[in-house]
Amino acid sequence: MSAFSAVEVITAKRDGDALSDDAITWMLDAYMKGEVADEQMSALLMAVFFNGFEPRELLTWTDQMIASGERLDLKGLSRPSVDKHSTGGVGDKISLILAPLVASCGAAVPQLSGRGLGHTGGTLDKLESIPGWRAFLSNDEIRSQLENVGAVICAAGQGLAPVDRRLYALRDVTGTVESIPLISSSIMSKKIAEGTDALVLDVKVGRGAFIKTHDRARELAQTMVSLGTSHGVATVAQLTSMNQPLGRAVGNALEVTESVDVLQGGGPGDVRELTLGLARIMLELVGLDVDPASKLDDGSAYATYRMMIEAQGGDPDAKMVEGACKDIVLAPQEGIIQSVDALDVGIAAWRLGAGRARKEDPVSAGAGVMCLARVGEFVEAGQPLFELFADDHEHLARGRDAITRAVVLGETSAPHEPLLLERISK
Numbered sequence: 001m002s003a004f005s006a007v008e009v010i011t012a013k014r015d016g017d018a019l020s021d022d023a024i025t026w027m028l029d030a031y032m033k034g035e036v037a038d039e040q041m042s043a044l045l046m047a048v049f050f051n052g053f054e055p056r057e058l059l060t061w062t063d064q065m066i067a068s069g070e071r072l073d074l075k076g077l078s079r080p081s082v083d084k085h086s087t088g089g090v091g092d093k094i095s096l097i098l099a100p101l102v103a104s105c106g107a108a109v110p111q112l113s114g115r116g117l118g119h120t121g122g123t124l125d126k127l128e129s130i131p132g133w134r135a136f137l138s139n140d141e142i143r144s145q146l147e148n149v150g151a152v153i154c155a156a157g158q159g160l161a162p163v164d165r166r167l168y169a170l171r172d173v174t175g176t177v178e179s180i181p182l183i184s185s186s187i188m189s190k191k192i193a194e195g196t197d198a199l200v201l202d203v204k205v206g207r208g209a210f211i212k213t214h215d216r217a218r219e220l221a222q223t224m225v226s227l228g229t230s231h232g233v234a235t236v237a238q239l240t241s242m243n244q245p246l247g248r249a250v251g252n253a254l255e256v257t258e259s260v261d262v263l264q265g266g267g268p269g270d271v272r273e274l275t276l277g278l279a280r281i282m283l284e285l286v287g288l289d290v291d292p293a294s295k296l297d298d299g300s301a302y303a304t305y306r307m308m309i310e311a312q313g314g315d316p317d318a319k320m321v322e323g324a325c326k327d328i329v330l331a332p333q334e335g336i337i338q339s340v341d342a343l344d345v346g347i348a349a350w351r352l353g354a355g356r357a358r359k360e361d362p363v364s365a366g367a368g369v370m371c372l373a374r375v376g377e378f379v380e381a382g383q384p385l386f387e388l389f390a391d392d393h394e395h396l397a398r399g400r401d402a403i404t405r406a407v408v409l410g411e412t413s414a415p416h417e418p419l420l421l422e423r424i425s426k
């Protein structure tokens with residue numbers, strides 16, 4: 001007979017008690033074996049949502065999530081490894097630039113990524129708009145690409161923290177996603193299992209982020225930094241603003257094109273600024289004294305990007321697709337742009353076909369939004385604000401409806417909002 005009962009574990013957490021390490025270990029293990037039912041785990045997740053975890057409970061819960069699967073072994077690489085995780089934003093194409101950039105500075109960057117859900121895009125969806133590129137690599141392929149190219153962006157294998165996939169699916173349908181201990185353990189179990197030496201967390205805050213307030217973003221960041229550090233992963237979090245979209249392009253192929261512009265030394269200033277800010281932290285964490293800006297400007301980062309894409313079957317010279325149906329949204333009057341709402345733009349891109357509502361849904365490579373005017377710029381009445389792309393007229397009309405209120409115009413200059421908000425380290 002088992003030493004624990006699921007009902008006792010659930011009621012203890014429901015009543016605000018801390019769970020013993022053994023109870024947590026048993027519960028997750030029994031859930032994976034099918035001895036604890038989905039409805040019982042859902043009840044426990046709801047109890048955690050309301051009553052949280054003490055630091056010791058969170059550590060044990062995360063350890064057990066890691067232990068539910070395999071760990072990638074990156075020891076023995078000739079370069080130090082460092083990864084970046086973003087909590088998700090609109091127009092967030094930073095990984096596509098950052099991974100080859102930091103690799104061109106001498107590190108190994110294992111970016112095991114996911115797909116987009118809802119209004120935020122996924123790195124794999126963006127790269128899959130490149131003809132031939134493949135997201136699935138074996139562990140041996142990951143290691144050899146890290147050694148030879150220095151950067152890998154690929155799908156996180158099913159073997160890393162497999163209990164997370166089942167817990168996340170339950171959280172998604174039981175209103176328990178927005179819990180700091182559950183988000184932290186979900187993200188960090190996968191990153192720790194990935195085997196990286198160091199990690200930078202880009203914690204987004206604002207209209208287009210799933211965390212809307214600075215205080216909550218700080219709490220999430222502190223929790224994740226503490227989990228990483230206690231597992232021997234040098235971890236720093238950077239809170240960054242996600243009120244307006246990053247850069248001008250929002251949509252899969254559109255974002256690849258904009259990333260290549262930045263890799264070639266151009267592109268929007270905010271994308272370059274954030275990429276360099278995160279790159280500097282990553283290099284500092286692994287003790288590499290290299291100026292990343294010089295690697296964008298002298299073509300080394302772009303050369304590494306080309307190798308990274310080719311190593312996974314992609315053609316970096318292929319012409320990127322563009323949605324066949326287009327429309328332009330014009331400014332209704334003249335004025336200075338006070339805000340461009342990242343959430344509205346993200347939802348528009350999603351409705352145009354660039355994102356998915358359920359994880360099984362396909363995405364369009366060519367759909368998306370180009371933001372033609374940015375906060376602080378003056379526009380005349382009738383000047384283009386957005387260019388919309390979709391594969392058919394139905395998606396185009398849906399995207400257009402979503403974007404109509406995205407821009408606020410005013411008569412005064414817009415307040416300047418910094419992009420890099422706060423750095424959090426242990």
Ligand code: URA
Pocket residue numbers: 168177182183184186187
């Ligand atoms: N991303 C994850 O991987 N897990 C969460 O819980 C939230 C975002």
